[in-house]
Amino acid sequence: MNKHQKWDAHLIEMKTGIEKLEKWVEIKGQFRASYLAVKAIAAVIDYEIENFYFYTTYEHASFMSDKENTVTRKAHLGKEAVRPEDEWNGNKFGLNIGDKLPFTHTPVKMTRNGEGILVRENI
Numbered sequence: 001m002n003k004h005q006k007w008d009a010h011l012i013e014m015k016t017g018i019e020k021l022e023k024w025v026e027i028k029g030q031f032r033a034s035y036l037a038v039k040a041i042a043a044v045i046d047y048e049i050e051n052f053y054f055y056t057t058y059e060h061a062s063f064m065s066d067k068e069n070t071v072t073r074k075a076h077l078g079k080e081a082v083r084p085e086d087e088w089n090g091n092k093f094g095l096n097i098g099d100k101l102p103f104t105h106t107p108v109k110m111t112r113n114g115e116g117i118l119v120r121e122n123i
Contacts, residue, residue, distance in 0.1 A: 006050035009038050014057045016118070021065040024084050027056060032095045054093065054105045059118055061088065061107065 011034045013027050031054050042049050063084045080092075080100075087093040093105035110118040 006048050007042070008051045008053065009042075009049050010053045010055065011035065011038070012055045012057065017059050018056075018061040018063070021063045021084055024063060024088065028087075028095065032097065035095060035097070052103050054103055055108050056088075056105070057108045057110050057118070057120070059110050059112070063088070 011031060013030055015023075015027065018024055018027070035052060038049065038052075082092045082094075087105060088107055090105050090107075092102070094100040094102045108120060110120055113119050
């Protein structure tokens with residue numbers, strides 16, 4: 001195996017649901033931590049990651065925000081305001097690593113089978 005070839009990394013967050021906007025913010029923080037960990041591991045073993053792809057599995061999703069939580073409802077000064085739904089659907093998804101780095105995000109809808117286990121739709 002040629003370790004100097006370029007690799008793709010696929011990072012998956014598995015959630016039952018996203019009940020509020022704050023959960024999406026938390027998921028993006030988990031993606032950021034995973035991204036940095038993969039970058040560090042790749043550097044140590046001398047592998048080059050060419051592309052990162054992000055996925056969230058979910059049963060249900062809502063991006064309502066707590067009215068009392070003004071932090072997640074307002075745009076940061078000097079930054080483009082991006083609707084959470086646009087990030088979720090893959091448009092304008094990015095992680096703040098100094099600057100906002102653009103990536104691809106794909107939501108993966110799951111449903112419960114007869115045994116109550118979450119499985120991917122349309123397999």
